[in-house]
Amino acid sequence: DAPRADARQAVAALAAQGLAPELLSGDRAPAVATAAAAAGIVRWTAAADPAAKIARLEALKREGRRPLMVGDGLNDAPALAAAHVSIAYASGADVTQAAADVVVQTDRLSAVPDAVAVARRAQRLVRQNVLVSLGYNVVAVPLAIAGFVTPLIAAVAMAASSLTVILNALRVERRPGWTR
Incomplete structure (x- = not known):
């Protein structure tokens, strides 16, 4: 998918808040690398299934971090449930919304730094x-x-x-x- 129009601004706002955005995607590496570069995300992981996403969240927790997971796809639901706090979009899958702590009613990525x-x-x-x-x-x-x-x-x-x-x-x- 093409990155959302406000992706770069949202990532910059999260970084300004002291957060380190990462991209965990089930897509192939070339597509994920392109999306990450467009959004200004340095750390990314491609071909990540739900178990790999959960493993990354658990690794962050072991480092003493409290990861925030944002997702809208069906395969994001387990990771949303495993995160310290999670955000889903109302346009996403119902199971994803049910697994999230926060459901935003807009498609703007700027809703994430606003929520933080x-x-x-x-x-x-x-x-x-x-x-x-x-x-x-x-x-x-x-x-x-x-x-x-x-x-x-x-x-x-x-x-x-x-x-x-x-x-x-x-x-x-x-x-x-x-x-x-």
Whole structure:
């Protein structure tokens, strides 16, 4: 297949995010080499059956990495299930969508770096929310138990803590073509 129009930009965006894109394909070497070069992918593997794709993902895991697998073909489903996190396209096979952690509703490859960016932002917000919750529980609860604050003040502080966590979580951005 011809590379998607935004393949080079998506690969560059992933590299800018600190990721090392690889191409694992069941196609023959000349076609895979051409597609990899067009997309700006340095490391590629041709003639990879599902077992070879899983073996590569397992090797990455042994290196301490958390591989993200993107696929849309029927033979990608086992590797999608084996990856740390996986993305499939809605235009792909049903079994592939079922095996993936994320299904994107667009055919744009730029959805992949967008998903990584949103996931990283969500992770930062979750950590912030845990700190807010811990802060409340470490400070306000002991003060309330010791009788230094009235139950009304403790309840208001608890509501403020919960509201802060909710409002902070709403800061995760939504991208066009994405559903929650």
